[in-house]
Amino acid sequence: MSSSKKVYTKDEWQRKLNEVKIRKSDMNRLVMNYFVTEGYVEAAEKFYKETGTEPDxxxxxxxxxxxxxxxxxxxxxxxxxxxxxxxxxxxxxxxxxxxxxxxxxxxxxxxxxxxxxxxxxxxxxxxxxxxxxxxxxxxxxxxxxxxxxFEDTSSCxxxxxxxxxxxxxxxxxxxxxxxxxxxxxxxPKLPGLLKMLIWVQKQLDEKVSYPRINDFATAALEDPAT
Amino acid sequence: MPASTGWGRPEDLVENLSSMDTTARLKALRDVKNQIIGNKTKKLSYIKLGAVPRVVEILASDAEIPLLVQSAAAVGSFACGNEAGVKAVLDSGVLPHLLKMLSFGDNKQVVEACARTLKMIFQSSLAPRSEMLVGQRMELLLNLLNSSNENVAEVAAHVLARCCESVEHQQAIVDAGGMQRLVTLLSGTIRRREAALDGLAALVKNNPQLSLQLAAMEQGRPLALIIKFVKDKIPRTRFLACMCLANISRSCPFCYPQEWDIRTSMLAVIVKLLEEPGQVGEESPIVLADIVANNEELQRAAYKFDAIVKLSALLQRESLPTKQLEGILMALAELCSRLEESRRQLLDQDPGKNAQAAIISALSHPSESVRVASCTCIKSLSRSVKNLRTTLSDERLVFPLFKLLDDPSPVVQVAALSAVSNVVLDFTPHKSVFFQCGGVSQLIQLSRSMDPMLRLNAVWALRNLLYLADMAVKEKVISELTVSTLTSLIHDPEEMVQEQALAFVRNLVYGSVDSVQQVFAEESAILIAVERQLCIACRPEVCTQGVYVLSNIAAGNELHKEAVMSFVAPVSQEGRNPSPILRFLQDMSNPQLRVAAVWCVMNLSYPDSPGAVTRVARLRESGIEQQLQKMVDDPCLDVKDRVKTALEQFTGLANV
Incomplete structure (x- = not known):
């Protein structure tokens, strides 16, 4: 079954990813949204000073x-x-x-x-x-x-x-x-985006073989399964 | 001092609210506030201890900011979510003080706290709403709409919305420039625009003129903005936009282009909002009910969006807020009012019994409006014969439903009666249940009520009870109702009641010869009453039912036919007289009346009975055949067909 799927190599995939333009300011707003919603005041302040992104x-x-x-x-x-x-x-x-x-x-x-x-x-x-x-x-x-x-609450x-x-x-x-x-x-909006990424990858899995992101902390691209 | 709380004795705390020492006063105030927030029991016990007037006194005469903030917050909490609290707060005369602070207060915290408290008070129906819409107070509210503090602007819009109780109130706000100001707020921050949507929704509710005015305002720009908010990312904004547009559509359908498409897209949005937590989820069902009201196509669309499944799942949740429960039942009532597939889906669900059990248990809910909603829901479900035969004739439903006929609130009684009307309209073997639970006696009691709505609905229910009923049922009902009550109902001052009473007699005499015999009891008192009503009544609907009574009697034996003949073709000293039935045959206002009249003539001239030849001769003499001949091309097909048959019977008998 999987052999019939189209395979994208890491290079091809990377090229496609590079074609998607994401504005820096949007990324910054996403980060700021995370800081303020989760309540990291100091981080938000520093981030504001560094990037000029207004907290919402x-x-x-x-x-x-x-x-x-x-x-x-x-x-x-x-x-x-x-x-x-x-x-x-x-x-x-x-x-x-x-x-x-x-x-x-x-x-x-x-x-x-x-x-x-x-x-x-x-x-x-x-x-x-x-x-x-x-x-x-x-x-x-x-x-x-x-x-x-209970006397011993640790096991109750x-x-x-x-x-x-x-x-x-x-x-x-x-x-x-x-x-x-x-x-x-x-x-915060970030976890929602991550959930969407997982969903999209699942949808893609059925159609093509491509370099997945399995480790969300590093966002490293894996080799496509062939 | 109770160790668990660290607070003082309630009595001491209340005493300290009036302490001369400012620090002690502030401490007591804070403690009371923190004890009552979220805690209804504590609110009530502090109200009993007389805390409210002392707290209000601080607001009225202190000047220090923390004291003012804390006392405003405490007053707000007393008024939050319990009517006793609102009453205590209003009785202590807090309103002028709050308004004074809102007009002249220059401290942000104090103004915000007062605004919140005002909002709490106006969530209750006890709030003096019409007093807010005159002179300076109205001016103050409209000015607060423009406040740079969005909490205050929000409260002003909220209070205005709660004050829209009548068309006069709505108009007063619009005349003072309220609609324009709310529209301006639509382009503000999230909270300002939500407040504006809330206010506008209240302004246009049940008000066709203002709905139109808002839709047409500024070449439709505000309307377009509201439509855009239906797809907003914030659930509350979506909800409020839907509510506003639903109110416009309900009071003034099709008053802007593409209204239909927008209603359909709103439907998808509102069905999703049903599962939202908090206020949005609580109030979405009633908006859903408004969107689909009286519209089969939208009801079908809602069905396809799984609205029934979602509502039914919500209905089975434990401890639903009253408002949400009421809304869910009303939405289900609308969705099941016409579509059999929706009814089936609601009742057949797996495990279907639970939705049904929840609807039944809502019949005994403490809230009046929930009881009404659940009756309305049952009424919709009982429009299906299949449901009547199975689920709805169940004793578990019938007993609590009939109990509501005794409800202290007339609104509930009327709702219960109209549900009962459908439930008793029965082909079921369970008719005995209605007698067992004393429901029939109750209906008969209500048919003697002074309240015309109750009388109307009770007679309606009795009429349905007799539909295709067997002799035993008819005899039981008539002996308990009595002939004299029935004759006075036939002559009721209300035409609607007359109509139902005659329809009751129509069902009573339908069927066997024994059934017909019922109207001849007590020297034909019922028949005489029917005939008298036929001579004086003007409303075609009343006459139609009366003529059907005659028609059904004319289907009986020779004696019965003769009794009708003496009315239809009266013989007097001078020979022949024009028949009173001619008037009905000639009535062009209502084809139903003509149909009934021709039926009556047909039954009288039915050829296979001994006296037919004589009767036809008499009918002819009374000018009836001549009239029928004029009707061979009647615009109503039903009339035309029956006239043809009647004339054939006439000719057939003339040639014998």
Whole structure:
């Protein structure tokens, strides 16, 4: 089958690639979009100085957003909540799921630091009413409270809640909500482009044999399969 | 102090809101704000503790920026997402203070916080909307549209949009120059143009004149811009553009070139937006319903875009926001209103039972508008005979649906009645279910209601219940309804009710001789009422149903035919009289009435019955044959065919 496909050598392919003109300024905007969306303020500032590419949002708001993110990553959920409320009270008032996840994260932090009584009281007072309003929340709440039942949380079935990745997940959700409230797209454009590249390569695979990019970090062209 | 929160006792916090010490006041304010944001339970308990007036007091009399910002934010949060909060906030007289800050405030943070709070208040129907559209307030709102702060401009557009409750409100905004200003905002930043789209959509909703005005403005330039936004990369912009254009199309169809193509391309966009998270996904279904309303071709296109599959999947999600649930049901109702394939797809899906279960459970939803939407959806689904025979005659549906006939809200009752009307129109073996659950008694109760809409729909449902019903059903219904109620419904002050009552009698007497016999009960009271109504009624629709009653009776035995004859060809001392039926045969306004009248004559002159010869002679004397001869070339084919048959019967019997 594959022998019937047309084969492009690396040279031919490279020539074709060179024919595609991409404006430098577009590339720069793509990079800047990544920096500001992901919150790399310093990188964005340096990049602006070097290339003159205007960031598509106020860098001051990025700093606020990053402080919120950092607070969650350090386990200071209440601090993060207060910061978001100062930024824009609408975010948590109109987004019950996000609000629940923050409260859940707070409960997780209390359990992590061994404050059992406090954790139970918090779950009862703050989280239980949300569970009554929403069945999905109740299930998540039950899963979280289950952490208290295990002596050794490292091997328990709900131990993943104590992972760093759980903090990351909560932080990302909040980050996305802040971006949306600022009318900014919540994901950078770059990953979308990469997904498109993967899709296009898959489409191409069926038709021709060509130098694929397998390693996206280096974007090196492989030898075409013959 | 509860260890978990680190906050003070609620009572103390509330007390501290009025502390003389500024630092303590600010701390209490921040604490209250951070406790209530996102937490409905806390909002309600602080409202009970009397926190709202104290917070408003700070906004009214303090001057320090942090205090003003925090108090505006707290007021906004109290008003966010719960009506009790909005009420408490409005009762405490916050509105003038907010507007004052918005007019004269020079601090960006304070102005933004006040603007947000205003927006929260105006999301509720409790907000004093018409008060905003007079004098200085209207001027203020329009000025805020031009604010250099886009948060403020956005709120102004939002508040204007929420104030468009009636044509008068819309016109007042346009007269003050609102449409022009919103159009200018269309070319601004993302948030400004989204605010503008929101405002414009509200201005043109259900308003043909303003729809036309917007479409024709500046040689169509703003319109072209809105059309461009349908394909924008930001989902919310796409959504708002679709909403705006759907409102234009709904109130003024075909008012600009290529409207049709644009509606079709909008459809593809909106179907994709259904799965968007947040507000866009929540509100897209209702816009979809607007786009396809009353249009079979677009409904078919939506079907091809998999709209039913997507809506049905969404419907089965847990804890949907009320607005989204309502929208999904309305969209499904529109999509299934005409197309059998859509209905089938919704009910037959694998696992199809769940979509159906979700629609049924929406019948008992706490929100009135969801209950109405689910009735409307069932009404559409029940337009299919196949569904009636199977899925929809299910007890699990019938019981909760009939329960809604008792709903405290008349709007729900009317919606339930019109669904019931279709569901009882039945060829099903499940008729007994309607009696078992007390639904029929309920319908009869409602047919005596003071509300004409309820009476109309109840009689309509009863009429459908009797369609092709067997004797047992008819007897049961008539004995419970009573002859005297039926005669007063025939003479109801509302013509629409008269029509349905006569149609009810028409179905009652259709079929066997026993059925016909029903109108002769209690000294022929029903027949007399029908005949009296036929003598005085003007509306052709009313007369048509009445004439069909006579026609169906004339299909009975000799006695029945004679009873009709004494009305159709009355004999008096002076000999022959013109027949009252002549008036209907001559009515050129409505062919249906002529068809009914000819049917009646045909049944009376049906040759295979003993008294036919005498009857034909009498009909002839009353001038009916002469009239029929004038009708051999009637413009309506239906009339023409029947006239031919009737005349043949006349000639056949004359030659015996």
């Amino acid at each position: 949002m106020d860098l001051g708001t990025i700093t606020d957003r990053m402080e919120v993110r950092k607070a969650i990553q350090c386990g200071n959920v209440q601090d993060a909540i207060e910061k978001v409320n100062d930024l824009n009270p609408e975010i948590l008032d109109t987004n019950p799921q996000l609000f629940f996840h923050l409260q859940q994260q707070r409960l997780i932090e209390l359990i992590r630091s061994g404050k059992v009584e406090e954790a139970l009281e918090f779950a009862q007072e703050e989280l239980a009413p949300r569970g009554e309003e929403n069945h999905e929340f109740l299930q998540e709440l039950e899963r979280t409270v289950a952490l208290l039942a 079935p709900v131990g993943d809640l104590l992972d760093v990745s759980q903090r990351q997940k909560t932080a990302s959700e909040l980050n996305a909500a802040i971006l949306t409230s600022q009318s900014h797209e919540k994901d």
